[in-house]
Amino acid sequence: MRDAKQANTRVVVRLGVTAVLMFGFGFALVPLYEVFCDITGLNGKNFGRGDVAALEVDRSRTVKVQFVSTNPETMPWEFKPVERSMRIFPGETHQTAYFAANPTSQWMVAQAVPSVTPAEAAQYLTKINCFCFDRQPLDAGASQEMPMVFVVSPELPAHISTITVSYALYDITASEPVALQDKTKTGSQLL
Amino acid sequence: MTKALLALGLSLAGSSAMADWQVNLNRGVTEISNAVFDLHMLIFWICVVIGVGVFGVMFYSIFMHRKSKGAQAAHFHENTTVEVVWTVIPFLILIGMAIPATGTLMDMYDTSEADVDIQVTGYQWKWRYQYLDEDIDFFSNMSTPREEIYNEAGKNPNYLLEVDNPLVIPAGKKVRFLITANDVIHSWWVPHFAVKKDAIPGFINESWVRVDEPGVYRGQCTELCGKDHGFMPVVVEVKPQAEYEAWVAAQKAKQAALADAASQSYSIDELIATGEGVYQRVCAACHAPNGGGVPGAFPAITGSAIATGPIADHINIVANGKSGTAMQAFKEQLSAVDLAAVVTYQRNRLGNAVGDFVNPSDIQNY
Amino acid sequence: MATVDIDLPHVKDHDHDPHHHGPAKGLGRWLFTTNHKDIGSMYLIFSLCMFLIGGLMALVIRAELFQPGLQLVEPEFFNQMTTMHGLIMVFGAVMPAFVGLANWMIPMMIGAPDMALPRMNNWSFWILPFAFLILLSSLLMEGGAPNFGWTFYAPLSTTYGPPSTTFFIFGVHIMGVSSIMGAINIIATILNLRAPGMTLMKMPLFVWTWLITAFLLIAVMPVLAGVVTMMLMDIHFGTSFFNAAGGGDPVLFQHVFWFFGHPEVYIMILPAFGIVSEIIPTFARKRLFGYPSMVYAVASIALLSFIVWAHHMFTVGMPLVGEVFFMFATMLIAVPTGVKVFNWVATMFRGSMTFETPMLFALAFVVLFTIGGLSGLMLAIAPVDFQYHDTYFVVAHFHYVLVPGAVFGIMAGVYYWLPKWTGHVLNESLGKFHFWMSFVGVNITFFPMHFVGLAGMPRRIPDYALQFADFNSIASVGAFIFGLSQLIFVYNIIHNARVGEKATAQVWDGAHGLEWTVPSPAPYHTFSTPPKVD
Structure with a gap:
């Protein structure tokens, strides 16, 4: 009987620990998913960022890069690409910009969330500089052009001829510290 | 009651006249949709054949090997050869299905440039x-x-x-x-x-x-x-x-016309008349046709603080929405004329009587 | 709960082992019981109540869909009905019924005196009614009950969810804890309390399928708890797991959910495989064909269930490699599932069959589950799934695997084992009447759904285009036939469990196994001294 009790305790402890670990695993799926997306480009979000060594320019073909924007939920800003599309050689560094205007009577902060399609192309697109890296504050009634510098790797698979870069602009004013929310000055140095 | 019955009759008559007995996928009108349809039929027939085979043996046993017919139970309960065969054959059938399926899938993922x-x-x-x-x-x-x-x-x-x-x-x-x-x-x-x-x-x-x-x-x-x-x-x-x-040309002309219309001035009655249509088309889904809203989910327009308060706030919420709620920013969805009209309508109908109105040109600033 | 005081006959059983006392009297018996039979009965009665409540919701849905137009309910309420119907049937009806059967039968099948952890057994049952009280009470809350489907995809369930979502999350947590405790108990019982000589490969298949199911539960219920916890944090604590605005990803929700969800699907079917594998040999009077391959098949289905989840998400825009991988992995499941079906058929082949009610349900299970399995194979083909996904074809598919699959499996088990529990044989004519009404009703309800789905009717819509009208009317008629015929079942159980003909110990003349060696009704305590198994 004592043996049975011990055996039961052992099973309970082991399975209980497993259950707790699996609960943790549920949360671990979040970073794992990020890593997985980094490797496979699963969600079209994880592209390279930061500087890249000068790449050899592939002049044998061109790639069409399109820019689109969305203002999800109730984002009142005007937000659109300055150029709708450009035709580039893989390996060349290019600069473009998005135009944003805050038509409201309040200081607001926005965050652009990028996405690329086809998802497979994400890992070949490197953003050297992008407004999507930072929060974007704008005064009431103000507007600005937000730059983005990117390069498409010459290793881009041949079957991809069009890459679409999309930005969704979200209002994150509410998550700013209250002290900042009261400010009326444009704070591009706030970070 | 008679009206309800009449409506029921109408809808039944309408539905039986229109209904058809389609039982299968649409073949569709593109190369891909045709390939998908053919694949669907292929898999379907394979499934039918498997089903007929399995159920055939099963029903044969049910009819022939029943106690009431004096059947004696055999004693076998395993047979390695048979078990290997019915593991391997389905596997081969699956490979046969996977090949055309992967081909169609690759066609769907074509990323060549579009027109x-x-x-x-x-x-x-x-x-x-x-x-x-x-x-x-x-x-x-x-x-x-x-x-x-x-x-x-x-x-x-x-x-x-x-x-x-x-x-x-x-x-x-x-x-x-x-x-x-x-x-x-x-x-x-x-x-x-x-x-x-x-x-x-x-x-x-x-x-x-x-x-x-x-x-x-x-x-x-x-x-x-x-x-x-x-x-x-x-x-x-x-x-x-x-x-x-x-x-495409007509669309562009229409957009120009809308811009032109936005610079005109309208009377309160004209705005209310236009606004009613806009309200029923755009707002009524949540706020209800009579402005009563859906308690607990969507607020009423009738007597609401916004629809009866300062007009600037009212325009702001219609144009820019309210974050964290289902209230969208309608600035992009509606023309300036429609926005002005629907705001005016909400303030002066649906049980509200504020009496003021807004012209499309004033909307531009929101 | 008014229903728990049904007077099961073993209450009156005093004349066995003098060292044990019979059950306590009154409500206290049920509140504090640690007896596996009492707890099993409570699980089963609870599950029956939930089955009827969830069924009523299904009838509201089908009544609204009887003809085009909005007649009875508004879309908001319709969405609450589809959501609650799904949640209640999955977590309230099917899962507790299997746990109830496990409680009753596993100790008796392996020669154990009780479950390994009787106190925990009591807790795992008694927290369940609270979970469902919380869930059901959300129907009365402002903003209504959860209305985002039983799959509760973010952000519809987070940013856009009704206020009752928080209660829904607590409810899910409680039922998760209950399931995990139940699973631990079942594993401990099977691993530690088998009678001498009852080796793993001698265990009845029902015990095997439950052992594997219990491991699945422990692996995935915590993941479900994790995903609802992340929702809770997104809603109340400003995190952004699933909110794109804060850097999260709504698709991540689906990955985590289906990592739980697909094994969950097998949690709802594996024990039914076990039940059917008990019943068919009994009524074919022939040993189960391919016992070892049955065990391996169940184990491989369980393992495969962890690598197929994204076949629920073929349309979210995965890269080609992802689609191909999940398509192939899903198709593989057809192999072990096929093996099981072939084994059942081979068991019947050259048997000596009779067709009592449990066998009828088991046979219907084999046929209709196979139909659901074949439509599942069709759904696995990713390019064609783009046409099937989120249409009534999917609704038809999973109702074929869950209603004539899981539910018929449970009913077969109840008809099969109830004489052992109550000591009374159910009325065979009523049982057959119930079976045929259910069989006809199920097929009239769900078969036409294949057609409307293929023709293009999306699921979860309160109103539909006119070309779907005829088949929807037929399906609604079928649903009412099926729903009402369950009243025969309820009557048959409640009435005949008391007054039916007395059952012998073996009950069915082809039955083999330890559970048939104890008297009917099974005494309050069985196998206090372990039996010897050769």
């Missing part, structure tokens, strides 16, 4: 179409009248599958759809194209179609997206190139 790119954005509960290379941008709302839904009028043949502004694409051209969403996940489906792609807020998906046959093709949202998930159809009109170009 027309259209951004498709799902909203609660409508679609927005933006043509990337033209200045065309419009919303597509279901146009089935409420009376038909509530059985107060007979249902028309395209009941729930009709919209005010269909998507128009040229025939014979590769059209690429960039699919995303504004609020929750939607899914854009046109059965005749075999195109179904989820519209995910913050992310962009793509799909494409090349339709040779002009015509009108209808589909629906296929991801539960809230209350009116069942009421956001997709209608695509495929036009020959020349007609498509004419349509």
Whole structure:
């Protein structure tokens, strides 16, 4: 009987620990998913960022890069690409910009969330500089052009001829510290 | 009561006249949709054959090996050869299915350059179409009248599958759809194209179609997206190139006309008259046709602090929405005239009587 | 709960082992019981109540869909009905019924005196009614009950969810804890309390399938708890796991959910495989064909269930490699599932069959589950799934695997084992009447759904285009036939469990196994001294 009790305790402890670990695993799926997306480009979000060594320019073909924007939920800003599309050689560094205007009577902060399609192309697109890296504050009634510098790797698979870069602009004013929310000055140095 | 019965009769008559007994997929009108249909039929027949085989043996046993017929139970309970065979054969059948399936899948993932790119954005509960290379941008709302839904009028043949502004694409051209969403996940489906792609807020998906046959093709949202998930159809009109170009020109002319209309001044009565239509088409889904809202979910317009308070706040909330709620920013969805009209209507009808009004030109500043 | 005081006959059983006392009297018996039979009965009665409540919701849905137009309910309420119907049937009806059967039968099948952890057994049952009280009470809350589907995809369930979502999350947590405790108990019982000589490969298949199911539960219920916890944090604590605005990803929700969800599907079917594998040999009077391959098949189905989840998400825009991988992995499941079906058929082949009610349900299970399995194979083909996804074809598919699959499996088990529990044989004519009404009703309800789905009707819509009208009317008629015929079942159980003909110990003349060696009704305590198994 004592043996049975011990055996039961052992099973309970082991399975209980497993259950707790699996609960943790549920949360671990979040970073794992990020890593997985980094490797496979699963969600079209994880592209390279930061500087890249000068790449050899592939002049044998061109790639069409399109820019689109969305203002999800109730984002009142005007937000659109300055150029709708450009035709580039893989390996060349290019600069473009998005135009944003805050038509409201309040200081607001926005965050652009990028996405690329086809998802497979994400890992070949490197953003050297992008407004999507930072929060974007704008005064009431103000507007600005937000730059983005990117390069498409010459290793881009041949079957991809069009890459679409999309930005969704979200209002994150509410998550700013209250002290900042009261400010009326444009704070591009706030970070 | 008689009215209700009449309505029921009407709707039954309407439905039985229109209903058909379609039992299979649509073959569709694109190369891909045909390939999908053929694949579907192939798999279906394989399944039928497997089913007939398995059930055949089973029913043979049920009829022949029953106790009432004096059957004696045999004693076998394993046979390695048979067990290996019926593990290996299904495996081979599966490989036979996987090969054509992978081929079709690869065709669907064709990423060659398209002739027309259209951004498709799902909203609660409508679609927005933006043509990337033209200045065309419009919303597509279901146009089935409420009376038909509530059985107060007979249902028309395209009941729930009709919209005010269909998507128009040229025939014979590769059209690429960039699919995303504004609020929750939607899914854009046109059965005749075999195109179904989820519209995910913050992310962009793509799909494409090349339709040779002009015509009108209808589909629906296929991801539960809230209350009116069942009421956001997709209608695509495929036009020959020349007609498509004419349509593009007409759209541009229409947008110019709207801009012109926005600079005019209107009387309060004109605005209320226009506003009523806009309200029923755009606002009534949540705020109810009588302005009563849906308690607990959507606030009433009648007597609301916003609709009876300062007009600037009222315009602001209609134009820019309210974050964290289902109240969208209607600035992009409605013309300045419609915005002015609907605000004026809400302030002076639906049980409100504020008495002021706003002109389209004043809307521009919000 | 008024229903728990049904007077099961073993209450009156005093004349066995003098060292044990019979059950306590009154409500206290049920509140504090640690007896596996009492707890099993409570699980089963609870599950029956939930089955009837969830069924009523299904009838509201089908009544609204009887004809085009909005007649009875508004879309908001319709969405609450589809959501609650799904949640209640999955977590309230099917899962507790299997746990109830496990409680009753596993100790008796392996020669154990009780479950290994009787106190925990009591807790795992008694927290369940609270979970469902919380869930059901959300129907009365402002903003209504959860309305985002049983799959509760973010952000519809987070940013856009009704206020009752928080209660829904607590409810899910409680039922998760209950399931995990139940699973631990079942594993401990099977591993530690088998009678001498009852080796693993001698265990009845029902015990095997439950052992594997219990491991699945422990692996995935915590993941479900994790995903609802992340929702809770997104809603109340400003995190952005699933909110694109804060850097999260709504698709991540679906990945985590289906990592739980797909094994969950097998949690709802594996024990039914076990039940059917008990019943068919009994009524074919022939040993189960391919016992070892049955065990391996169940184990491989369980393992495969962890690598197929994204076949629920073919349309979210995965890269080609992802689609191909999940398509192939899903198709593989057809192999072990096929093996099981072939084994059942081979068991019947050259048997000496009779067709009592449990056998009828088991045979219907084999046929209709196979139909659901074949449509599942069709759904696995990714390019074609783009046409099927989120249409009524999917609804038809999973109702074929869950209603004539899981539910018929449970009913077969109840008809099969109830004489052992109550000591009374159920009325065979009523049983057959119930079976045929259910069989006809199920097929009239769900078969036409294949057609409307293929023709293009999306799921979860309160109103539909006119071309779907005829088949929807037929399906609604079928649903009412099926729903009402369950009243025969309820009557048959409640009435005949008391007054039916007395059952012998073996009950069915082809039955083999330890559970048939104890008297009917089974005494309050069985196998206090372990039996010897050769």
